[in-house]
Amino acid sequence: MIYLENPDLYLKTILEQEGVPVTNDKESAAVFVFLKGNQLVFSSAPNPNAKLKSRSCPVRFITVNNVPHFYNLQLVDINCQCDIPANANLGQSDRGLPFVYYDGGEIMVIPCTPFLTLRHRGYQAKKFYVQQGRCPDETVARVDRGGVRRLIAASLRMFLNQKNLPYIHLSYAPAGCRSIFGFRVDTDYAPLKIIEKCLTIPESFGMSWTWFIMTSEVTVNEAPIFTKLLSDQDVQLHCHYHVVYPDIKRNIANYYNGLKKMMLMNLKPSGVAAPYGEWHRAIATAFAKLGFSYSSEFCYAYDDLPSRPVIEGTYNPVLQVPVHPISLGRLIAAGMNEDAMIEYYKNIIDLQVARNEPCFLYDHPQTIIRFPRVIKEIVEYGIRQCGRWISMTQFAEWWAKREKSKYQCRVSEQNLEIEVTESNPELELVIELNEFIARVPYVSGKYSLTALNWTPVEKKSCPADIAKIRHETPAWKLKNHLRRFRQQLRDLRMLGGDLE
Numbered sequence: 001m002i003y004l005e006n007p008d009l010y011l012k013t014i015l016e017q018e019g020v021p022v023t024n025d026k027e028s029a030a031v032f033v034f035l036k037g038n039q040l041v042f043s044s045a046p047n048p049n050a051k052l053k054s055r056s057c058p059v060r061f062i063t064v065n066n067v068p069h070f071y072n073l074q075l076v077d078i079n080c081q082c083d084i085p086a087n088a089n090l091g092q093s094d095r096g097l098p099f100v101y102y103d104g105g106e107i108m109v110i111p112c113t114p115f116l117t118l119r120h121r122g123y124q125a126k127k128f129y130v131q132q133g134r135c136p137d138e139t140v141a142r143v144d145r146g147g148v149r150r151l152i153a154a155s156l157r158m159f160l161n162q163k164n165l166p167y168i169h170l171s172y173a174p175a176g177c178r179s180i181f182g183f184r185v186d187t188d189y190a191p192l193k194i195i196e197k198c199l200t201i202p203e204s205f206g207m208s209w210t211w212f213i214m215t216s217e218v219t220v221n222e223a224p225i226f227t228k229l230l231s232d233q234d235v236q237l238h239c240h241y242h243v244v245y246p247d248i249k250r251n252i253a254n255y256y257n258g259l260k261k262m263m264l265m266n267l268k269p270s271g272v273a274a275p276y277g278e279w280h281r282a283i284a285t286a287f288a289k290l291g292f293s294y295s296s297e298f299c300y301a302y303d304d305l306p307s308r309p310v311i312e313g314t315y316n317p318v319l320q321v322p323v324h325p326i327s328l329g330r331l332i333a334a335g336m337n338e339d340a341m342i343e344y345y346k347n348i349i350d351l352q353v354a355r356n357e358p359c360f361l362y363d364h365p366q367t368i369i370r371f372p373r374v375i376k377e378i379v380e381y382g383i384r385q386c387g388r389w390i391s392m393t394q395f396a397e398w399w400a401k402r403e404k405s406k407y408q409c410r411v412s413e414q415n416l417e418i419e420v421t422e423s424n425p426e427l428e429l430v431i432e433l434n435e436f437i438a439r440v441p442y443v444s445g446k447y448s449l450t451a452l453n454w455t456p457v458e459k460k461s462c463p464a465d466i467a468k469i470r471h472e473t474p475a476w477k478l479k480n481h482l483r484r485f486r487q488q489l490r491d492l493r494m495l496g497g498d499l500e
């Protein structure tokens with residue numbers, strides 16, 4: 001059990017994503033979690049003597065290799081000023097220096113807090129790893145929310161496991177699945193005929209994709225045809241016009257028109273995905289005001305578990321459901337052939353499965369019909385490796401139930417005692433101990449740890465040259481500056497009302 005001494009919303013977000021049991025009772029706590037200045041501290045005692053000599057230092061990213069318990073992290077963007085303990089001994093920053101301090105028993109120090117790393121809302125172009133050839137890039141969240149969460153979870157797991165205590169959390173996918181696979185399509189300007197062609201792929205797998213419709217492209221006559229065509233699919237709203245405004249009012253107007261058009265299709269969407277994966281306060285607030293349950297924008301988060309963004313000191317009610325942000329168009333731009341594309345996505349799926357996390361990929365109808373072999377192969381591979389498929393809406397609904405679950409647990413003498421407020425067959429608890437993993441149903445009960453069905457964790461090795469994706473050549477820096485400048489110019493023009 002975890003006791004939080006002085007949590008903020010950002011730390012709570014991470015612990016809720018992980019689904020770890022938090023207690024209000026100091027007596028039953030196995031670990032005390034503190035926010036101390038710019039550091040996050042785990043301690044066995046309620047009042048740790050954590051006066052460690054630290055040095056303030058900017059850190060762009062860290063990599064973790066050959067540290068037990070720190071697996072499947074790959075590269076984690078940090079992008080903040082950190083207070084690194086003088087005797088840090090785990091991980092490696094972009095400057096080649098150790099990052100996390102652990103004394104092997106009583107105290108562990110992560111040199112930045114979730115607040116420092118996660119509060120940033122900006123976005124930037126980032127490259128995604130491939131072994132050979134040009135790395136694809138996309139404009140995504142500057143913050144690596146998934147990476148920061150995994151770093152904190154791995155630290156917590158190490159801290160507990162070193163004391164022979166298991167790291168216990170809710171599973172990241174519905175009960176019975178190790179991972180789960182989903183596919184999202186943003187219809188953009190695709191005509192009905194192209195959408196019809198794409199549909200043969202999910203139909204051949206008996207699968208529902210999640211279709212985010214751009215409604216300005218749907219004529220009144222086509223509306224009922226759309227409804228019929230996509231009757232077995234999960235249909236949600238991409239936008240009316242393919243634009244994101246810098247103010248709340250016009251975003252509401254645009255999405256209100258989208259909702260009206262979807263009413264003609266007899267549909268009431270609960271999910272939404274903004275054009276270009278763009279996310280900021282104005283669009284998030286518009287979605288909340290229109291009553292959407294979830295949205296999916298990689299300028300907020302990518303390759304991560306769902307969460308509720310913190311806006312003006314409170315959680316936004318619209319759940320964020322992240323996807324992997326690289327679509328086929330980005331792989332084409334990186335000069336990849338079909339085999340390289342398939343290999344790229346297989347690596348993404350394998351990594352998410354090794355992490356026991358869901359895997360959602362996304363694309364557009366025009367590129368899907370250009371590369372049907374690629375899409376068929378990765379969908380088939382995704383379902384096989386992840387265990388089964390789910391639509392984004394079903395997953396968001398499952399996650400909302402997971403958020404409501406409350407449980408406590410106690411470990412003593414190799415016995416695990418679980419007490420859930422209300423049992424739920426769709427949930428499972430995951431027990432991680434010394435690089436082995438076991439699952440138990442989400443019901444109250446007592447288990448002998450030795451009698452659980454343990455399997456070894458799966459570790460995907462971190463490529464030795466992973467840091468190349470954050471190498472910034474002058475040309476890359478200039479490209480990023482120009483991108484940002486164009487974005488600011490566009491927002492300024494829109495705020496002036498000068499929109500064609």
Ligand SMILES: [Zn+2]
Pocket residue numbers: 186187188238242274275276
């Ligand atoms: Zn779009």
